[in-house]
Amino acid sequence: MEAFAALALALGASAGGAALFLLHDRHGRVRASRRPDGTQEARVVVQHGYRPAHIELALGVPAILRFERREDDPCSELLVSELLPSSYRLAPHAETVVRFTPMACGTFAFTCGLGLYNGLLIVGAGRDRQRRSSPGQGWAQSSVRTLMVDDDDR
Secondary structure, eight states, X not given: OHHHHHHHHHHHHHTTTHHHHHXXXXXXXXEOEEOTTSOEEEEEEESSSEESOEEEEETTSOEEEEEEEOOOXXXXXXXXXXXXXXXXXXXXXXXXXXXXXXXXXXXXXXXXXXXXXXXXXXXXXXXXXXXXXXXXXXXXXXXXXXXXXXXXXX
């Protein structure tokens, strides 16, 4: 990651800052932390976007995502993803908890209701993964259709 930042800085300096703007991920990436009960958890601040916007999750481990909405903007009211069993209404100036178990590896998008704010859930098979279903199942306990975001499409 440090090498990436150095490359972005060098390119940005040589190209008048344009490359730095394009390469720098201002919202960051975070790996969900493990809790004593074995679940994984991440907190996302919702204010003019999602911070962090990229969340790494372990395959087959129950996940808790805490969305802390710090605004009244109608755009951020709805959290949408085909990977979750339903959409979620995020109350203004409050926290909404989303619980699910990621059951497929890949990179999956989540957005606001208008599609202006977006983020990615990056699910990988970690060393301590605990498969709880067959490989063909979707994310949550219910069957859902999955949306794959190809790195080439971003």
